[in-house]
Amino acid sequence: MLARDDNSPLKTTPLHALHVSSGGKMVPFAGYDMPVQFASGVLREHLHTREAAGLFDVSHMGQIALRPKSGKLEDAALALERLVPQDILSVASGRQRYAQFTNEAGGILDDLMVANFGSHLFLVVNAACKAGDEAHLRAGLSETCVIEPLPERALLALQGPKAESVLARLCAEAHSMRFMDAGPRRVDGIDCFVSRSGYTGEDGFEISVPAEQAERLAKTLLANSDVLPIGLGARDSLRLEAGLCLYGHDIDTATTPVEGALEWSIQKSRRKGGVRAGGFPGADRILGQFEQSAPRRRVGLRPEGRAPVREGAPLFADASSSEQIGAVTSGGFGPSLNAPLAMGYLPTPQAATGGTVYAELRGQRLPLRVAAMPFVANTYKR
Amino acid sequence: MTTLYTSDHEWLRIEGDVATIGVTDYAQSQLGDVVFVELPKVGRSLKKAEAAAVVESVKAASDVYAPISGEVLEVNDALADEPALVNSDAAGKAWFFKIKIADKSELGGLMDEAAYKQHTA
Numbered sequence: 001m002l003a004r005d006d007n008s009p010l011k012t013t014p015l016h017a018l019h020v021s022s023g024g025k026m027v028p029f030a031g032y033d034m035p036v037q038f039a040s041g042v043l044r045e046h047l048h049t050r051e052a053a054g055l056f057d058v059s060h061m062g063q064i065a066l067r068p069k070s071g072k073l074e075d076a077a078l079a080l081e082r083l084v085p086q087d088i089l090s091v092a093s094g095r096q097r098y099a100q101f102t103n104e105a106g107g108i109l110d111d112l113m114v115a116n117f118g119s120h121l122f123l124v125v126n127a128a129c130k131a132g133d134e135a136h137l138r139a140g141l142s143e144t145c146v147i148e149p150l151p152e153r154a155l156l157a158l159q160g161p162k163a164e165s166v167l168a169r170l171c172a173e174a175h176s177m178r179f180m181d182a183g184p185r186r187v188d189g190i191d192c193f194v195s196r197s198g199y200t201g202e203d204g205f206e207i208s209v210p211a212e213q214a215e216r217l218a219k220t221l222l223a224n225s226d227v228l229p230i231g232l233g234a235r236d237s238l239r240l241e242a243g244l245c246l247y248g249h250d251i252d253t254a255t256t257p258v259e260g261a262l263e264w265s266i267q268k269s270r271r272k273g274g275v276r277a278g279g280f281p282g283a284d285r286i287l288g289q290f291e292q293s294a295p296r297r298r299v300g301l302r303p304e305g306r307a308p309v310r311e312g313a314p315l316f317a318d319a320s321s322s323e324q325i326g327a328v329t330s331g332g333f334g335p336s337l338n339a340p341l342a343m344g345y346l347p348t349p350q351a352a353t354g355g356t357v358y359a360e361l362r363g364q365r366l367p368l369r370v371a372a373m374p375f376v377a378n379t380y381k382r
Numbered sequence: 383m384t385t386l387y388t389s390d391h392e393w394l395r396i397e398g399d400v401a402t403i404g405v406t407d408y409a410q411s412q413l414g415d416v417v418f419v420e421l422p423k424v425g426r427s428l429k430k431a432e433a434a435a436v437v438e439s440v441k442a443a444s445d446v447y448a449p450i451s452g453e454v455l456e457v458n459d460a461l462a463d464e465p466a467l468v469n470s471d472a473a474g475k476a477w478f479f480k481i482k483i484a485d486k487s488e489l490g491g492l493m494d495e496a497a498y499k500q501h502t503a
Contacts, residue, residue, distance in 0.1 A: 042440040043415035233414070233441045306418045306462070308438050333417040333440050340418075362420070362436065 013059035014211040030127035042233035053160035054230035062130025063150040066121040079144040087267035096182035106282030107253035115182035154214035159204030162226040179380040201242025201378040243373025258289035297351040300373040301342040387498035416468040421457040450488040452481035
């Protein structure tokens with residue numbers, strides 16, 4: 001989370017009035033006044049999303065259209081490949097892919113979703129990074145692309161096992177979409193962009209909707225008894241159980257995609273020996289880490305007992321050594337896991353699943369097991 | 383038996399020279415769903431305003447401070463197995479610990495129920 005200029009008023013999303021009237025407990029987040037929870041509370045909101053469906057307002061995130069000046073989508077795809085280590089050219093029309101903007105040192109400037117909408121690319125970036133991302137795109141791609149921020153659109157996420165049946169009442173095509181399908185769809189008569197994706201580990205959808213229609217669509221979705229409004233608190237515990245990174249915490253400008261255990265997101269075509277190997281900021285360092293392994297790695301951690309171990313807790317190799325070997329970058333309590341859980345960085349030799357490390361918590365050393373992620377199995381419809 | 387309150391949203395039930403201490407219903411509503419409570423060790427000598435217990439919700443950890451000085455006589459072990467008692471019965475079954483009051487004059491700075499109601503209004 002980036003520090004906020006305290007003199008600047010908080011921004012609001014098109015659903016702000018609905019949040020307040022629905023009993024949302026509002027907090028500042030990434031410069032926006034956002035609901036951290038509603039009346040049912042973080043625990044019930046979390047469990048309801050895993051059992052039925054939850055509706056999240058993620059309109060604070062940045063939506064950007066990247067239009068090729070030549071009219072040829074591959075020109076936009078190849079241009080974007082200069083800024084990300086992912087294969088964008090192979091993202092088929094109607095599909096979406098997870099990516100990262102990297103810097104010259106191989107660190108991560110932001111993580112994002114890139115969808116191919118046929119005539120242009122559609123990007124969703126983090127709220128706290130969106131101004132920087134837009135500037136970065138303009139500096140890098142203005143010759144090839146028109147960079148068009150879409151602040152007049154809201155973004156809703158409908159997540160959970162009932163998401164498909166709920167959305168299908170308003171958009172019959174919801175049934176036929178697969179995980180990471182993305183494109184324009186009509187939802188309840190409104191021209192939206194719908195992707196089958198999310199940030200909870202559950203099956204679900206993200207729906208980009210014109211701001212002036214957002215409240216009506218949200219109310220229609222919430223009128224379904226399977227759907228509860230969900231705040232940022234449960235959004236965080238859900239993504240943590242799913243093993244998903246929170247930018248600025250689990251990954252940042254000082255962590256590479258390999259250190260962040262995101263190698264899976266870098267396709268073979270961009271690695272050494274690939275058809276379009278390298279050619280993105282920090283390629284030497286990042287691709288070198290595929291061969292020599294990175295000095296440290298993001299891991300899942302399961303604290304013994306019930307006490308949550310939170311962000312910033314120092315990690316040690318054993319119960320007594322004074323030399324800190326790593327730190328927790330996200331941690332809390334997993335309502336579905338019914339146990340505490342965390343993510344953090346460890347030196348690669350200590351990062352193997354099954355090992356034990358120790359966190360310092362209120363002056364005591366607490367053992368944590370290095371655990372595979374996701375902590376809770378995902379339910380994507382592939 | 384008198385019940386007193388602190389501005390940090392703790393209650394103290396005074397019986398003779400023993401105080402039973404917990405957090406108020408207002409506090410639990412602000413904390414959200416409690417998932418873990420760490421209590422002081424029996425026998426520990428607490429000084430007024432010292433961090434005595436920790437209560438954790440899904441989202442965050444909060445310290446519970448000793449509202450007065452004294453030795454810990456007993457802790458509520460039920461909270462280890464059922465931390466959600468703090469949400470369901472903050473003023474009753476979810477008491478945190480009992481201390482032997484070291485200095486009764488420290489009670490003078492605490493609020494009665496009417497004053498606490500005004501404090502949270």
